[in-house]
Amino acid sequence: MTNSQPHPSTAAHFIDGLVECGIGHLFCNLGTDHVSLIEAMAEHARRGQPQPRVWLCPHENVAIHMAAGYAAVTGRGQVVLVHVDAGTANAAMGLHNLFRSRWPVLLMAGRSPFTLRGELAGSRDNYIHFVQDLFDIGSLVRPYVKWEYTLPSGVVTKEVLRRAHSVMHSDPQAPVFLTLPRETLAESWPAERVATFPAARYGAVRAGGIAPDDARRIAERLLRAQRPVAITSYLGRRPEAVAALEALALACGVRVHEFMPIAMNLSRESPCFGGLDPARAVAGADVGLLLDIDVPWLPQFVQPDAATAWIHIDVDPLKQDFPVWGFATDVRLQGDCATALTQVLEAVHALADDADRARMAQRVAAWEAELPARRAAREAAARAPGAVGAISPHHLCALLNQAITRDDIVVNEAIRNSGAVLQQIVRTQPGTLIGCAGGGLGFSGGLALGAKLARPGARVLQIVGDGSFHFSAPTAVYAVAQQYALPIFTVVLDNGGWQAVKDAVLRVHPSGEAARADEFHAKLRGEQRRFELVAQAFGAHGEAVREPAELPAAIARCVAAVDRGQAAVLNVAVSPL
Numbered sequence: 001m002t003n004s005q006p007h008p009s010t011a012a013h014f015i016d017g018l019v020e021c022g023i024g025h026l027f028c029n030l031g032t033d034h035v036s037l038i039e040a041m042a043e044h045a046r047r048g049q050p051q052p053r054v055w056l057c058p059h060e061n062v063a064i065h066m067a068a069g070y071a072a073v074t075g076r077g078q079v080v081l082v083h084v085d086a087g088t089a090n091a092a093m094g095l096h097n098l099f100r101s102r103w104p105v106l107l108m109a110g111r112s113p114f115t116l117r118g119e120l121a122g123s124r125d126n127y128i129h130f131v132q133d134l135f136d137i138g139s140l141v142r143p144y145v146k147w148e149y150t151l152p153s154g155v156v157t158k159e160v161l162r163r164a165h166s167v168m169h170s171d172p173q174a175p176v177f178l179t180l181p182r183e184t185l186a187e188s189w190p191a192e193r194v195a196t197f198p199a200a201r202y203g204a205v206r207a208g209g210i211a212p213d214d215a216r217r218i219a220e221r222l223l224r225a226q227r228p229v230a231i232t233s234y235l236g237r238r239p240e241a242v243a244a245l246e247a248l249a250l251a252c253g254v255r256v257h258e259f260m261p262i263a264m265n266l267s268r269e270s271p272c273f274g275g276l277d278p279a280r281a282v283a284g285a286d287v288g289l290l291l292d293i294d295v296p297w298l299p300q301f302v303q304p305d306a307a308t309a310w311i312h313i314d315v316d317p318l319k320q321d322f323p324v325w326g327f328a329t330d331v332r333l334q335g336d337c338a339t340a341l342t343q344v345l346e347a348v349h350a351l352a353d354d355a356d357r358a359r360m361a362q363r364v365a366a367w368e369a370e371l372p373a374r375r376a377a378r379e380a381a382a383r384a385p386g387a388v389g390a391i392s393p394h395h396l397c398a399l400l401n402q403a404i405t406r407d408d409i410v411v412n413e414a415i416r417n418s419g420a421v422l423q424q425i426v427r428t429q430p431g432t433l434i435g436c437a438g439g440g441l442g443f444s445g446g447l448a449l450g451a452k453l454a455r456p457g458a459r460v461l462q463i464v465g466d467g468s469f470h471f472s473a474p475t476a477v478y479a480v481a482q483q484y485a486l487p488i489f490t491v492v493l494d495n496g497g498w499q500a501v502k503d504a505v506l507r508v509h510p511s512g513e514a515a516r517a518d519e520f521h522a523k524l525r526g527e528q529r530r531f532e533l534v535a536q537a538f539g540a541h542g543e544a545v546r547e548p549a550e551l552p553a554a555i556a557r558c559v560a561a562v563d564r565g566q567a568a569v570l571n572v573a574v575s576p577l
Contacts, residue, residue: 033110069450
């Protein structure tokens with residue numbers, strides 16, 4: 001409180017409420033709407049009172065994805081604070097990514113003052129307050145949040161914050177949005193009027209297990225199956241789910257496949273890992289498990305056998321935020337896969353006899369025998385280095401795999417070269433792969449920074465296409481990396497544009513005029529493409545490589561830079577469009 005205020009401001013109670021919710025980080029891009037919060041932060045600092053740490057991000061795209069990266073690694077949602085409608089609009093694309101990836105984040109935006117003539121503290125005192133006042137600021141992000149609200153009074157500050165925190169962490173998790181009027185933040189309230197709302201009584205609701213009878217029926221089906229399969233994408237967000245899936249797959253001889261994975265769902269060295277092609281998964285399967293997955297295959301290209309029995313266990317099996325979905329299943333169960341698969345495994349142990357166990361072990365042993373051939377195929381794909389200015393992504397990723405440890409984190413935004421990343425950079429530990437389920441490009445820089453903040457002892461390797469690198473607000477990424485000593489290793493796969501656009505045209509018009517002219521308006525041309533210089537401008541180590549033979553030494557220098565606390569960017573000319 002100030003000398004003119006006998007009681008703490010709403011902003012001061014707000015900071016206390018964040019602390020009570022366990023919020024430790026504010027990823028911010030501040031403006032004139034946050035004056036009372038900035039004052040309250042200074043007051044807290046002077047008094048030595050606890051408050052979240054502020055991380056200034058020069059662009060909201062970095063702030064929102066930095067919070068997402070932190071949530072992806074820790075499971076704990078944090079706060080992003082942006083400036084009125086302009087900052088909300090800049091964060092909206094990232095909020096789409098968080099919504100589709102089910103990462104909990106509280107996005108907060110200030111509001112232009114609602115009083116014009118000094119009637120209340122915080123009233124309009126700037127031209128910009130008139131032009132940044134919207135009829136419906138929530139419309140900018142409403143499709144991408146599960147809750148939105150405007151703080152109506154300081155007296156309910158802590159209740160509103162607890163509600164936001166609980167909603168975003170309740171399954172299925174998702175972002176939430178809160179707006180803060182400037183006059184409301186400037187109000188003062190006696191501490192005894194602003195009640196506390198503890199998590200023990202107002203906290204999040206999490207998905208649990210499935211009914212015991214359902215677990216038993218699934219176990220019976222798996223024990224009878226001749227070719228059971230599982231397909232997943234985001235089960236690995238919870239390390240406990242990875243262990244449960246591995247144990248069930250080994251016990252029942254289940255071949256596990258991934259499609260568009262955003263996490264490490266099963267060790268790539270497991271004999272049960274079947275790869276990334278859903279067509280191989282569905283071919284001949286008699287029982288199929290869909291586990292924490294939004295899109296198990298593309299129906300235009302993959303048609304499962306009509307006789308396959310499909311069982312869907314998911315934190316959101318209805319896909320309630322998809323206007324259409326279109327995947328037929330025989331059993332649909334909402335639950336936490338870590339708990340549900342453990343229940344199924346317990347039922348398997350209770351039901352299986354010696355003959356069952358021998359049959360499953362024989363199936364797994366056959367896959368074990370295939371592991372050397374699988375590794376040889378991976379090595380063969382990486383053996384050819386490519387040419388000058390057209391380095392093979394498989395060769396590059398195989399070298400990166402040798403340069404990092406099993407506990408380092410890979411953030412994948414390689415888009416059309418994701419196959420090389422997922423095949424060649426062998427992830428075996430939960431939490432060591434982060435992708436994104438959304439369609440907004442430019443996410444990986446912020447995700448990498450957030451992951452590094454969450455696990456400072458791990459290297460964080462960001463792999464990004466050149467088109468996505470443009471979208472990522474790279475000057476802001478490396479400004480944050482420098483200011484807060486968050487060294488990340490970025491590898492830019494420069495193929496000269498957007499391969500995805502070209503591929504999409506060819507799928508629909510394979511023999512059309514665009515194909516004949518070889519013009520897809522996807523190439524980014526220019527005499528110089530020096531992405532590494534962007535990073536160097538903000539203190540990072542930067543190199544560009546066009547010769548395949550130069551890669552090992554360049555990678556080693558970049559890793560050494562990261563290990564001494566300096567961000568690094570390696571710009572690699574890969575096979576062009």
